[in-house]
Amino acid sequence: MPIFNFDITEAMHLDQFKHIQESAVSQLVYNLKGQWVEGMIKIIKTQFEKVGKGWFNMKETSKITYDFGKLKRFLTLVRLMMQDTLSSLIWRNYH
Secondary structure (H helix, E strand, C coil): CCCCCCCCCCCCCHHHHHHHHHHHHHHHHHHHHHHHHHHHHHHHHHHHCCCCCCCCCCCCCCHHHHHHCHHHHHHHHHHHHHHHHHHHHHHHHHC
């Protein structure tokens, strides 16, 4: 997904260019915050909803058990992968 809109075929005023770029960035932010994050949450919840006991119990209420469990490690891995994806997206669009 592109961060900036480079489909400009004619000369335009600076204000018009800024508006087009801000629109492209806001659309990207909407997709990332809305669809991407919500989609990831939905996938994780549906895949782990039937786990009632054990390492990946989503209904665990004990903070100590959660801190030592594999669910915390998995969610940390997901967070780091999402951060890496954002970094790659920015790097590719910059170059």
